[in-house]
Amino acid sequence: MNTSLDLLSAAGAFLALGGLGAAQDGPSMALVNDMLREVSQARLTESVRALQDFETRYTFSPGNTDAGDWLYDAFRSLGLEVERHAFTWGTQSEENVVARIRGVSRPGELVLVSGHFDSTSETPGVLAPGADDDASAIAGVLEAARILKDYHFQRTVEFVCYNAEEQGRRGSIAIARDYQAAGRDIVAVVNSDMIGYWPSGWERDLDVAYEPVSEWLADHVLSVVHRYVGIPAAKHLSGMCRDDHVSFTARGIPAVSTMDCWDAHNGGSETTPHYHRTTDTLDTLNLECMTQVVQVNLAAVAELAGPIGRAFMPYCTATPNSTGEAARITARGSARISLNDLTLVAQPVPDEPFVFFLGPNQVELPFGDGLLCVGGGLTRLLPPRVASDYVATRVLDLPSLGITLRVSHNFQCWFRDPAAGGAMFNTSDGLSIAFLP
Numbered sequence: 057m058n059t060s061l062d063l064l065s066a067a068g069a070f071l072a073l074g075g076l077g078a079a080q081d082g083p084s085m086a087l088v089n090d091m092l093r094e095v096s097q098a099r100l101t102e103s104v105r106a107l108q109d110f111e112t113r114y115t116f117s118p119g120n121t122d123a124g125d126w127l128y129d130a131f132r133s134l135g136l137e138v139e140r141h142a143f144t145w146g147t148q149s150e151e152n153v154v155a156r157i158r159g160v161s162r163p164g165e166l167v168l169v170s171g172h173f174d175s176t177s178e179t180p181g182v183l184a185p186g187a188d189d190d191a192s193a194i195a196g197v198l199e200a201a202r203i204l205k206d207y208h209f210q211r212t213v214e215f216v217c218y219n220a221e222e223q224g225r226r227g228s229i230a231i232a233r234d235y236q237a238a239g240r241d242i243v244a245v246v247n248s249d250m251i252g253y254w255p256s257g258w259e260r261d262l263d264v265a266y267e268p269v270s271e272w273l274a275d276h277v278l279s280v281v282h283r284y285v286g287i288p289a290a291k292h293l294s295g296m297c298r299d300d301h302v303s304f305t306a307r308g309i310p311a312v313s314t315m316d317c318w319d320a321h322n323g324g325s326e327t328t329p330h331y332h333r334t335t336d337t338l339d340t341l342n343l344e345c346m347t348q349v350v351q352v353n354l355a356a357v358a359e360l361a362g363p364i365g366r367a368f369m370p371y372c373t374a375t376p377n378s379t380g381e382a383a384r385i386t387a388r389g390s391a392r393i394s395l396n397d398l399t400l401v402a403q404p405v406p407d408e409p410f411v412f413f414l415g416p417n418q419v420e421l422p423f424g425d426g427l428l429c430v431g432g433g434l435t436r437l438l439p440p441r442v443a444s445d446y447v448a449t450r451v452l453d454l455p456s457l458g459i460t461l462r463v464s465h466n467f468q469c470w471f472r473d474p475a476a477g478g479a480m481f482n483t484s485d486g487l488s489i490a491f492l493p
């Protein structure tokens with residue numbers, strides 16, 4: 057397996073066909089299908105549960121602040137750039153949470169995937185679980201971030217969690233205004249508001265709300281539905297469904313909202329009966345349908361951003377060490393040499409000396425209590441350090457490592473493990489990284 061060669065051939069085909077117009081070529085669709093296979097209903101469920109467990113995320117409640125902090129930490133732990141976007145209206149000050157994967161060739165062009173993290177109910181200060189509205193979308197945004205972070209894209213992807221939607225789209229109005237004022241080029245916004253409630257008879261009846269300026273984007277989403285997921289779907293002019301996308305379309309920025317509830321606003325029965333009630337909880341959601349809508353959003357955004365190839369690929373295996381678990385190696389930051397912001401992380405490992413090393417080949421050979429996953433002339437990142445709180449980290453200086461772009465670079469962590477007896481040392485699994493300039 058050589059991911060960097062796959063990457064280069066995908067990028068070559070992509071660029072040869074003229075850039076983003078080639079988003080539907082074979083290599084790109086194969087990449088997007090790889091991404092969609094990673095969407096996890098179990099993880100989406102856990103995210104909705106975590107969000108409703110704040111009891112309320114009502115804009116003026118402590119739970120809202122806590123939920124914002126939780127989202128910030130969740131993006132950070134994925135290794136993404138993340139920031140709080142502060143805004144005010146009247147005497148109120150609130151924050152949106154924004155995470156980012158920087159684009160390779162068109163970093164100034166932004167594709168947003170978004171939802172709102174605040175909630176409301178009849179008793180908003182006390183209890184407003186907001187599972188469908190709108191933990192469902194935020195869970196999808198987190199899942200998209202978790203998957204897309206492992207890939208390179210032409211354009212920058214931003215994962216945006218708006219605050220204060222229930223007070224009149226305050227957070228999205230502020231983002232649209234501030235980005236436009238700063239001259240930031242938003243190519244498209246794929247927003248979601250309520251994607252978890254699918255009553256019998258309306259299963260998978262995906263609705264895409266758009267404005268005239270974003271009809272092409274609605275058509276793109278429907279095309280993605282057709283090519284990747286295959287569920288009933290239709291586009292509708294926003295009408296009463298003035299969700300966060302309208303904050304952008306009002307400024308001429310293409311934006312749509314995917315949702316489960318179109319007929320709710322048109323006298324039908326498709327919406328959740330728990331809308332803005334304390335009973336809008338996880339157990340009322342159809343998580344299988346919700347997972348498919350998250351796949352639609354992810355594929356729409358990935359194609360808009362122009363997938364180039366996979367940046368990070370785990371391989372090989374690790375054996376349990378004296379912490380009781382096997383150590384996994386991951387990376388924070390990007391595989392971009394020019395950004396030079398990559399940190400290797402291995403955990404859990406015992407609080408003992410460790411060394412990360414890299415090499416050109418992937419092997420699986422017995423080594424200490426585990427396996428050697430890297431071969432072909434190893435480079436050790438010295439000096440050894442000592443793990444702390446069961447985590448080994450090392451900031452890489454990519455220019456000094458002699459990284460080249462046309463071979464695969466494989467990384468692994470070695471650590472002492474005297475408490476396990478045996479060979480007194482063990483290893484993590486392997487991580488293959490395909491670098492770009």
Ligand SMILES: [Zn+2]
Nearest residue numbers: 189190249250
């Ligand atoms: Zn909502």
